[in-house]
Amino acid sequence: MTLDNILEEIKNAENILILTHESPDGDAIGSSLAMNLALKQIGKNPDVIIRDFPRTFMFLPGSKDVKEEASKDNYDLIIALDCADLKRLVGKEYVEKTNKVINIDHHGSNVMYGDINFINPVAPACCEILVGMLEYFDISINIEIGTCILAGIITDTGGFKYSSVTAETFEFTAELLRKGVNVSDIYTKVLETRTKGNFELLRRSMDRLELLEDGKVAFTYITKKDEEEVNAEPGDHEGIVENGRSIEGVKVSIFIRQKDEENSYKVSMRSNGSVNVSDICYIFGGGGHPNAAGALVQGNVNEVKEKLLKEVRKVI
Amino acid sequence: MTLDNILEEIKNAENILILTHESPDGDAIGSSLAMNLALKQIGKNPDVIIRDFPRTFMFLPGSKDVKEEASKDNYDLIIALDCADLKRLVGKEYVEKTNKVINIDHHGSNVMYGDINFINPVAPACCEILVGMLEYFDISINIEIGTCILAGIITDTGGFKYSSVTAETFEFTAELLRKGVNVSDIYTKVLETRTKGNFELLRRSMDRLELLEDGKVAFTYITKKDEEEVNAEPGDHEGIVENGRSIEGVKVSIFIRQKDEENSYKVSMRSNGSVNVSDICYIFGGGGHPNAAGALVQGNVNEVKEKLLKEVRKVI
Numbered sequence: 349m350t351l352d353n354i355l356e357e358i359k360n361a362e363n364i365l366i367l368t369h370e371s372p373d374g375d376a377i378g379s380s381l382a383m384n385l386a387l388k389q390i391g392k393n394p395d396v397i398i399r400d401f402p403r404t405f406m407f408l409p410g411s412k413d414v415k416e417e418a419s420k421d422n423y424d425l426i427i428a429l430d431c432a433d434l435k436r437l438v439g440k441e442y443v444e445k446t447n448k449v450i451n452i453d454h455h456g457s458n459v460m461y462g463d464i465n466f467i468n469p470v471a472p473a474c475c476e477i478l479v480g481m482l483e484y485f486d487i488s489i490n491i492e493i494g495t496c497i498l499a500g501i502i503t504d505t506g507g508f509k510y511s512s513v514t515a516e517t518f519e520f521t522a523e524l525l526r527k528g529v530n531v532s533d534i535y536t537k538v539l540e541t542r543t544k545g546n547f548e549l550l551r552r553s554m555d556r557l558e559l560l561e562d563g564k565v566a567f568t569y570i571t572k573k574d575e576e577e578v579n580a581e582p583g584d585h586e587g588i589v590e591n592g593r594s595i596e597g598v599k600v601s602i603f604i605r606q607k608d609e610e611n612s613y614k615v616s617m618r619s620n621g622s623v624n625v626s627d628i629c630y631i632f633g634g635g636g637h638p639n640a641a642g643a644l645v646q647g648n649v650n651e652v653k654e655k656l657l658k659e660v661r662k663v664i
Numbered sequence: 665m666t667l668d669n670i671l672e673e674i675k676n677a678e679n680i681l682i683l684t685h686e687s688p689d690g691d692a693i694g695s696s697l698a699m700n701l702a703l704k705q706i707g708k709n710p711d712v713i714i715r716d717f718p719r720t721f722m723f724l725p726g727s728k729d730v731k732e733e734a735s736k737d738n739y740d741l742i743i744a745l746d747c748a749d750l751k752r753l754v755g756k757e758y759v760e761k762t763n764k765v766i767n768i769d770h771h772g773s774n775v776m777y778g779d780i781n782f783i784n785p786v787a788p789a790c791c792e793i794l795v796g797m798l799e800y801f802d803i804s805i806n807i808e809i810g811t812c813i814l815a816g817i818i819t820d821t822g823g824f825k826y827s828s829v830t831a832e833t834f835e836f837t838a839e840l841l842r843k844g845v846n847v848s849d850i851y852t853k854v855l856e857t858r859t860k861g862n863f864e865l866l867r868r869s870m871d872r873l874e875l876l877e878d879g880k881v882a883f884t885y886i887t888k889k890d891e892e893e894v895n896a897e898p899g900d901h902e903g904i905v906e907n908g909r910s911i912e913g914v915k916v917s918i919f920i921r922q923k924d925e926e927n928s929y930k931v932s933m934r935s936n937g938s939v940n941v942s943d944i945c946y947i948f949g950g951g952g953h954p955n956a957a958g959a960l961v962q963g964n965v966n967e968v969k970e971k972l973l974k975e976v977r978k979v980i
């Protein structure tokens with residue numbers, strides 16, 4: 349069984365490198381930190397590399413252990429978490445130098461780049477995969493590990509909201525609450541505390557939000573200039589695309605954000621149910637989940653908008 | 665024990681009138697509909713009066729049974745739910761005509777106006793009180809009753825977010841999910857679907873939002889003219905005050921909404937933790953919970969704002 353193979357590799361390794369995807373969100377960070385604490389608990393020597401760590405998640409146990417670069421030349425094992433593709437793996441330069449890669453993820457689009465791949469596309473979060481995995485490994489989910497895991501689950505379920513949420517999600521949360529974990533505090537820190545930059549970006553994005561195609565599509569954007577003017581930090585654009593999705597009648601919410609290069613926009617799409625936005629983003633070289641996906645598209649605001657709408661119109 | 669007394673009164677009654685508070689929210693509606701279905705299950709003949717029923721909650725089982733006026737002249741028993749004060753009870757005119765009133769609520773400010781009062785200020789929602797009560801009465805919480813109860817819990821915990829949420833809340837939700845209740849669907853309908861009117865009011869309120877007192881106070885407002893211009897429906901102002909509370913550093917969020925009378929504003933206040941906004945609203949003749957309260961204050965926007973800020977400044 350894959351879980352036994354993973355456990356064997358972990359047992360045989362001493363120095364383990366934990367990696368996750370670029371633009372890390374709560375599930376990427378939560379699963380990396382939880383794995384880090386779990387490996388320490390069983391006497392291993394792990395390193396975690398995460399770049400552009402959002403301030404929002406600094407409260408998580410073990411976040412101070414995170415590095416931008418590895419501290420060693422060689423590792424016995426790499427564990428990649430919540431990352432569907434090697435291209436998006438931060439620290440992928442260490443993959444060539446390391447014999448074994450374990451790839452643990454919940455993206456259906458995962459390309460199986462590991463020597464061992466443990467992919468559960470039904471899990472609402474990579475962190476939820478870790479719950480069962482750590483239990484199977486007999487590693488106790490203490491308050492610290494539980495806090496990291498819950499942060500990931502809350503992030504990727506939109507606060508217990510998405511249809512991916514399971515009875516196990518709620519049971520696990522009840523258990524953590526009984527152990528003394530302040531669920532409400534984690535929830536608020538992860539999802540409900542807007543930095544001033546985030547608030548200002550949201551305010552601008554709402555001002556510009558257009559309802560198109562008979563109200564079935566919400567579209568808005570943020571430029572580099574906006575981000576500079578409000579002193580935006582990494583992660584300050586979070587929540588903007590979900591805001592569009594929440595409007596009655598909207599089937600697809602599109603939010604585009606200018607990248608460092610003038611004529612390039614990072615696209616985020618969300619759908620309510622029927623439309624598969626992962627398929628649409630795939631056309632532009634991106635991907636994700638059926639209800640939440642992204643891509644990088646060239647052009648100015650209007651060009652990118654028209655390119656996307658052309659594809660969206662075909663499926664709504 | 666009070667629960668036994670309540671059960672005895674219900675057993676002795678045939679025609680039962682279910683009432684709740686004005687401007688009904690998900691907990692008021694969810695608990696009323698759940699009680700209605702539960703009483704029918706045990707062969708009683710209940711009526712539910714709710715006025716200004718928001719369209720958001722029309723999906724709840726039994727919502728079509730709701731009346732604006734009672735169908736009978738006399739009832740054997742009134743059950744008032746989620747209502748702290750007779751003044752706010754819609755249908756209070758029937759109280760005088762009825763021998764017994766059972767008052768079931770979770771507001772600490774409840775003034776105990778019932779012949780039997782069952783108040784649990786620690787419960788996150790009136791609906792959560794019903795879970796234990798119906799179990800004690802041996803009334804099965806089927807999918808329909810469970811859906812109504814969950815709608816109330818999701819409303820009053822802000823989607824499992826507030827610190828009032830308990831391990832029991834999560835366990836109950838897990839149980840409903842296992843029974844086949846679509847938790848995500850209820851969540852989305854209750855909290856995540858913004859009517860266009862709600863979106864437009866939110867957009868205006870965000871545009872006007874001011875951060876005062878070194879960013880510790882968020883203030884915004886909506887006028888009658890706004891509501892007319894966006895064709896606002898009952899409930900379309902929901903979420904505006906929470907939006908202000910979510911900004912980093914904000915201790916008190918104030919949202920005021922013009923009433924039908926020109927110079928009168930309905931005040932909603934939310935606090936993050938330490939400040940007791942119920943105490944502040946009490947000064948103006950209102951009340952509520954320590955972290956969520958309301959009042960009615962006379963004046964124009966600036967006058968009301970200054971009256972409130974004067975009191976808020978004393979405690980932040």
